[in-house]
Amino acid sequence: MPKRKFGISVEEELARKLDEVSEKLRVERSQLVERAIRDMLRDHSHSLFEHDCRALIVLSCPSEREVPAVGADNLRITQLHEHREGQCVQVFLVSGSSSKISTLLSSLSRHEGCELRYIVLH
Ligand SMILES: [Zn+2]
Ligand SMILES: [Zn+2]
Structure with missing residues (x-):
């Protein structure tokens, strides 16, 4: 190419x-x-067109900046949550509307000092 x-x-x-x-x-x-x-x-x-989406979201924050439990209407969310060496790591398996997932992502990205990773599973 x-x-x-x-x-x-x-x-x-x-x-x-x-x-x-x-x-x-x-x-x-x-x-x-x-x-x-x-x-x-x-x-x-995947945010270019509306579709049924499935993705992994990994949010890693210093423990003192814990992000409260995540909930979103009409999204199925399965969550892992662990604290180790001063870090709070949360892993969300989300499925549902791609636009609702995008909204969730942009709200999570506003947490200062946290690292956000996003892996599309389709
Ligand atoms: Zn998608
Ligand atoms: Zn935590």
Whole structure:
């Protein structure tokens, strides 16, 4: 497949970590960036049209910033919750309307100091 070159700017620390991973895995940086973009687009393209969706959401916060129990109308949610080494980790298996899942995600993304990961399962 033809490739297109373009310049991007990223935080210095992110660029340094990319160099490290590239060196350790012996994979070119471009290939790693391409993989990351592909994963990101797959995880977000599902918000382009309404559908029945299933996804995993992982929310990791410092224990003192515990996010209260998550509930959302018309979504089925199965939850794991663990505290270890000062971190509160919650894993949600959610299924239901893609727009309701998007609303849930944007409310979870507002918690400062927390890391949010989202994995589409379809
Ligand atoms: Zn989806
Ligand atoms: Zn917790």
